[in-house]
Amino acid sequence: MKTPIMRPARRRRGRGRAEEAGPAQIQHRPHEPAAALSILGLAEGATPAQINAAYKRLIKKFHSDAGGTDGLAVLLNEARAVLLGGKAA
Structure with missing residues (x-):
């Protein structure tokens, strides 16, 4: 009977999302609701x-x-x- 070969676990790499548009492109902190809405991609008047x-x-x-x-x-x-x-809900 052969003994199974022990292989090291594969490491997951990042999924290459850094080039996507979104929060990655924003360099400031959201202190105002308008900035926070743009980070989350929402329009004014968004519900909780x-x-x-x-x-x-x-x-x-x-x-x-x-x-x-x-x-x-x-x-x-x-x-x-x-x-x-x-x-936070």
Whole structure:
């Protein structure tokens, strides 16, 4: 009986999303609602449900575990906090 060959686990690399348009292109922190809306890609008057849906969609795409950076995750978190008044649902 042959013993199985032990191979090292493969490392996942980033998915090459840095060139996509989105939060990666934004260099400032969202202190105003207009900036936070543009980061999340929302129009003025967005509801909390729309804000959370946009946040979840973008955090899945730009989180450091999915090929993004910690800075992008922080940017998205700050944008959501500005729009929801510090309350994350």
